Amino acid sequence: MLGALTLQDNGVPIYVQLRDQIAAAIGRGDLAPGARLPTMREVAVTLAVDLNTVQRAYAALEEDGLVTMVQGRGSFVADPAPPARSRSAEIRTLAAKVAAQAQAAGVSLDELAEALRHLSGRAAP
Amino acid sequence: MLGALTLQDNGVPIYVQLRDQIAAAIGRGDLAPGARLPTMREVAVTLAVDLNTVQRAYAALEEDGLVTMVQGRGSFVADPAPPARSRSAEIRTLAAKVAAQAQAAGVSLDELAEALRHLSGRAAP
DNA sequence: AAAATTGTATGATAATATGCATACAATCTC
DNA sequence: GAGATTGTATGCATATTATCATACAATTTT
Structure with a gap:
């Protein structure tokens, strides 16, 4: 399960913080392959962030092969779980x-x- | 001594990468209090980065109390802060x-x- | 079938980050 | 004192980031 996402005001772009936190959760095994990610709108609302910003983060995760997005269904952890980095x-x-x-x-x-x-x-x- | 500074193309602003790497070097003890930091121009040239960007990183470090800058002399690792009140x-x-x-x-x-x-x-x- | 949910997309706008050029001010070196 | 070094500052151009608003498309739910 994905722990609470948090944003910091440290100069790192929001979409990068989201991407890295979710990637860390996946790499840590907190999000198993096939598990559903929170809705983009969920994340946007709970973090008071724009939907486009969340979309950018999710798109980056898909680009990295960590996540697959299906219109109307949601976003899920990609099947071949990437090896957890050291x-x-x-x-x-x-x-x-x-x-x-x-x-x-x-x-x-x-x-x-x-x-x-x-x-x-x-x-x- | 400060290890080699490196930049990554991962969406994190350059000045944030510099700030964090130098802060880490200080915290690790690689840069002792009083030690001189590389010249802003040195960093700018060797990393092919704008002088303003390096200045921004150094200014952030000074803001955090990790570095002191002296015009004409250079930038140095700050002495450890005195113990707080409470x-x-x-x-x-x-x-x-x-x-x-x-x-x-x-x-x-x-x-x-x-x-x-x-x-x-x-x-x- | 209708409604709700969810991902996808676009255009406008403001703020930030970066590069480039240039210059000034304080300090050090000779 | 003259010149070099180093931090400090500015103006302009461009790309990136974030927000707001709105809309469409695919899927699920009722």
Whole structure:
């Protein structure tokens, strides 16, 4: 199942954020082959984003062979599940980026890791 | 030392890619506080990118408190920020922001916390 | 068959990103 | 002091991104 999509105001285009989050969910196995994606209009409404923007994201996913779209039916995870990419490097990249923010905020990595552990113990906000 | 900066044609704005890569290098410790960043013109030339674009990336890094720019001298990694006033609240705020980024990247908080502990030089519990 | 749902498409508009050229200001080097 | 280096700034042109509005086409539901 696809976790909640979220948008950030960090300069990355909205359609890229959507594409990458959905691609990550598929690669992670949260969305199995054949599973139905949320309706473009659903995504557009819940995220307060234009339908064209969602369409662009879905089209990019289809371009990458991750998703197939059928008019009148919906959009689905493509059948041959693409091999899950190695995530360790991606995680390390994120960790480094986060570490920079922590340093800028004067927070040690241990303190941040501890706070994250507490956050992960609760339900997703 | 800053590893080679690379640009990808994945829809992410160039200045965002530069900002994130340099921020990651700082957080990773590859660029220590006080270390000099490559000249804006150096980056612009070697990556075949406009000077304005590099400037935008550097300005964003300064905005985030990661870099300080001095006219005529160059740009340098900022000294770590002094401890915040209400420390626990500050940490929680940062953790929440970071949690959003992790979700956007398809990385669980546990994975991120683990990577952060690794970065800080400690073994996992 | 009719209505609702869902993907597909278009045109207009505003904001943003990038490149190109040029110039100024502060600092360093000689 | 003169020249080179480096950050800072501007104006213009073009492409990309996002929104709004509207409409059509294929499929499902009633």
